Amino acid sequence: MFIQELSPWIGEEAERWARLLDGRAARLWRKNQVLFHQGDEARYVYVVKSGRVCVTSFQQDGTERQLMIAERGAMFGEEFCLARMPCLTSAVAIVDSRVYALPFPWVEERMDRDPALCRQIMTSVSRKNLVLLHQVMEYSSADAFQRIAQVLVNLSRRYGQAGELGERIGIRFTQQDVANLIHVSRVTVSNVMNALTRQGIVERRDGAFWIRKPELLAGIAQGSAPNLRRHSHASL
Secondary structure: OOOOOOOOEEOOOHHHHHHHHOOOOOEEEOOOOEEEOOOOOOOEEEEEEEOOEEEEEEOOOOOEEEEEEEOOOOEEOHHHHHHOOOOOOEEEEOOOEEEEEEEHHHHHHHHHHOHHHHHHHHHHHHHHHHHHHHHHHHHHHOOHHHHHHHHHHHHHHHHEEEEOOEEEEOOOOOHHHHHHHHOOOHHHHHHHHHHHHHOOOEEEEOOEEEEOOHHHHHHHHOOOOHHHHHHHHOOO
16 A cells, blocks of 8 residues: 555645745644634635644534645645535644635636646645545554554654654654544554554654654554554553
C-alpha cells in the first residue's frame, strides 16, 4: 500500500500555485479558529501559505472524524465550489496559520483561461479523493492496531527527525488527535500506544514521540507483521 502517497497529511510546494495566488494576500487564522463550518455556503477556495488546517466532518451523533491535514501548499474547499453545493466538512486551524481565501468566481475565471491551472486543481481534487478512498478501504479491512501504526508511519515520514533514539516526530499531537483521524476511541489509541511502547517500537520522552524500530512499525502498518501484532494484542 502506498502509505506515504495516500497520507491524510497533504502539502506541496506553495509556489506551484503562483499563477493563482499572484497579487493575493494570505489571511491569518489563529490556532483553533474556524475557517468554515459544515453546512456553510461554499464561497472560497483555500490554499495554505503556512501552518496546518484540519478538515473534519461531524456525524449526526456529534462525533468528529478528521479527514485530512492541509499543510503548506495544500488546497481545500475547491471540491464544494466546483460541485455548487454546501460545505460537507469544517476546517479549523491547528496552529496559527496563514491561508489564502480565494473567491470562487475569481478562481473559476482563471481556470477558464488557464488549462494547466485547471488540470492542477483537478489533480488536487483527485489526490484527496484517493486519500479518502484509502481511508474507507482501511476502515473496512484493517484493525485499529494497523491503522494507528499507519498514522505513526505517516507522521514519521513527514516530520521525522533522526536522533539518538531513532526517528523523533517533530510535531506535537495527542492520542485524541489520532483517535479522531481514524475514528476510534482515545482509550483504544492509548492501549495500542502502550503495547507499542512495551514492544520497544515507540517511546514518548519530554512530550515527543520517538519511533525506535521504524522497520517493525512499517511492517505492522502494512499488515506484514502479524505475529508481532498478535503478541501485542495479547497485552492490551
